[in-house]
Amino acid sequence: MNIVFQELCNYFKDNKFIIQNTLIDAPVIWVDSDIIYQVIKFLKEHDLKYNMLFDLHGIDERFRLNKKNIPIVDFSVFYHLISIKDNTDVIIKVALLKKKLIIPTITKIFPNANWYERETWEMFGIIFDKHPNLTRIIMPKTWSGFPLRKDYPARATECSPFFLNQLKESLAMQDLCFNPRDWGMSTDLKHSDFMFLNLGPNHPSAHGAFRIILQLYGEEIVDCIPDIGYHHRGAEKMAERQSWHSYIPYTDRIEYLGGCVNEMPYILAVEKLAGIIVPDRVKVIRVMLSELFRINSHLLYISTFIQDVGAMTPVFLAFTDRQKIYDLIEAITGARMHPAWFRIGGLAQDLPCGWNTLLLNFLQWMPKRLDEYIQASLKNSILIQRSQGIACYNQQDALNWGVTGAGLRATGINFDIRKKRPYSGYENFDFSIPVGDGISDCYTRVILKMEEIKQSLIILKQCLNNMPEGSFKSDHPLTTPPDKKDTLYNIENLITHFLQVSWGPVIPPNESFQMIEATKGINSYYLISDGNTMSYRTRIRTPSFPHLQQIPSVIRGSLISDLIVYLGSIDFVMSDVDR
Numbered sequence: 001m002n003i004v005f006q007e008l009c010n011y012f013k014d015n016k017f018i019i020q021n022t023l024i025d026a027p028v029i030w031v032d033s034d035i036i037y038q039v040i041k042f043l044k045e046h047d048l049k050y051n052m053l054f055d056l057h058g059i060d061e062r063f064r065l066n067k068k069n070i071p072i073v074d075f076s077v078f079y080h081l082i083s084i085k086d087n088t089d090v091i092i093k094v095a096l097l098k099k100k101l102i103i104p105t106i107t108k109i110f111p112n113a114n115w116y117e118r119e120t121w122e123m124f125g126i127i128f129d130k131h132p133n134l135t136r137i138i139m140p141k142t143w144s145g146f147p148l149r150k151d152y153p154a155r156a157t158e159c160s161p162f163f164l165n166q167l168k169e170s171l172a173m174q175d176l177c178f179n180p181r182d183w184g185m186s187t188d189l190k191h192s193d194f195m196f197l198n199l200g201p202n203h204p205s206a207h208g209a210f211r212i213i214l215q216l217y218g219e220e221i222v223d224c225i226p227d228i229g230y231h232h233r234g235a236e237k238m239a240e241r242q243s244w245h246s247y248i249p250y251t252d253r254i255e256y257l258g259g260c261v262n263e264m265p266y267i268l269a270v271e272k273l274a275g276i277i278v279p280d281r282v283k284v285i286r287v288m289l290s291e292l293f294r295i296n297s298h299l300l301y302i303s304t305f306i307q308d309v310g311a312m313t314p315v316f317l318a319f320t321d322r323q324k325i326y327d328l329i330e331a332i333t334g335a336r337m338h339p340a341w342f343r344i345g346g347l348a349q350d351l352p353c354g355w356n357t358l359l360l361n362f363l364q365w366m367p368k369r370l371d372e373y374i375q376a377s378l379k380n381s382i383l384i385q386r387s388q389g390i391a392c393y394n395q396q397d398a399l400n401w402g403v404t405g406a407g408l409r410a411t412g413i414n415f416d417i418r419k420k421r422p423y424s425g426y427e428n429f430d431f432s433i434p435v436g437d438g439i440s441d442c443y444t445r446v447i448l449k450m451e452e453i454k455q456s457l458i459i460l461k462q463c464l465n466n467m468p469e470g471s472f473k474s475d476h477p478l479t480t481p482p483d484k485k486d487t488l489y490n491i492e493n494l495i496t497h498f499l500q501v502s503w504g505p506v507i508p509p510n511e512s513f514q515m516i517e518a519t520k521g522i523n524s525y526y527l528i529s530d531g532n533t534m535s536y537r538t539r540i541r542t543p544s545f546p547h548l549q550q551i552p553s554v555i556r557g558s559l560i561s562d563l564i565v566y567l568g569s570i571d572f573v574m575s576d577v578d579r
Helices: 003-011 033-045 113-124 166-175 248-252 260-274 280-309 313-333 355-378 381-387 395-400 442-465 484-488 491-502 544-549 551-555 560-570 574-578
Strands: 018-020 028-031 052-060 075-083 088-096 102-104 127-129 195-199 211-217 220-227 510-517 522-529 537-541
Touching: 003 028, 003 033, 028 033, 033 075, 033 088, 033 102, 052 113, 052 522, 052 537, 088 102, 113 127, 113 544, 211 560, 220 551, 220 560, 248 260, 260 280, 260 510, 260 522, 280 313, 280 355, 280 381, 280 442, 280 560, 313 355, 355 442, 381 442, 381 560, 442 560, 484 491, 544 560, 544 574, 551 560
Parallel strands: 028 088, 102 127
Antiparallel strands: 018 028, 052 075, 075 088, 195 211, 211 220, 510 522, 522 537
């Protein structure tokens, strides 16, 4: 019997728990909604110490055909908890009926549940009782309906035509007006007024279509409200109408700087559902492309961070280096930013002739360039004074807000998925994980990213020297696209090939999950197959979403100039937040 399940049964003696059989490498336990608050609190405070709320969202279960080992349910809410110390997970699910879509909030246990519950409410209509501010977060205030419900249209052609008239425009503009009292903010002190300042959504220091409303007393930030949703594209909804294969290009664009890194968790989760094991050559090539994109993303982050502080030179250096990476990626995949090159069961193509020479040239070029970044900027006394000791938080703060990636490791917690939960053969590579000394500040976060680039170069050198022989895709009937040569033997193979290319493979019903160490933290895909050619539910957990939610708790009491440095140190893009 699973330890978590046993502990829950022992503590909540009069309650019935159900374990769901899935392909997820963690127990999935159904809990009654009346005790969900007590269960989540128990899991956090018990010796098991599930001290991070990794994800929280909903599922419309009404049209699902395969419902083995689950209770009677119309909608469900799932809570994904991680014990960082023990490196274990548990997923708690709550079954809800359509007539009673209400569940207690857990924001007093995990403060980062705030945004997750707001998004789940507006996407499914599930009410979180006693939530401090259950309002829309992604969609406009004037939006009607719940987009991730199954009976909500997935295509624009299914909706009535939209016309923007003067009334709609006026209402939309009114919704953008900020009323401090709606957020529990006072507008004045005894002898003076607070100033409220809009930073963004169109401001270079906001790093995208991102808006922060600042409550100021002079230049001091009394409080602030991050406002997201300007970039929303509905990637999770799109997954319900794309075949398993044709959804791959969307994954590149979730975090548009990561490229193939973002394909990895989706592809691995689908391969778990299909029972596909890929050749070693595929694993190493996937790692190689991922690390190239990691370096590319980190270079942009480091150079724009330095630019936010006030130095221009590193941006020009970085874009020169990034073009060399893009040239290498283009030579291998045929594309630059968004290759969509990983496939279910393998890759789109094998490595081209001369790839090793191009990679060797890059590995000879890059190390000395990193020294230039360090000498020219990161050792600059002005940059150090502007960033050291700014926007600090400790280990407990990081865990409370669901921080992952360099922001978590800067606090001294050594948690990198490539080491803790190796995937795609990372366990066969020799590399180190840079870790901070206990407090995460702006300077530590950027230094760790520089060290991570050095470790990625070490991984790439091993890919160059130890590339396995073999096929670039698995010999499996659900691999996409299947081998064309098989169609020459009999009509059954021809029909199968035609159906798999046109409709896509039929993936067996089950649930799977895969997390990876992406460029900005942990990225994951939670997939539900109902035995169809497309996903029943695709949940994308991105690192930037919780990182932006943390901003007010870190920056209160600081200056506006400190906020600009802090935003640059987070390393986020809004497509990763809004999906």
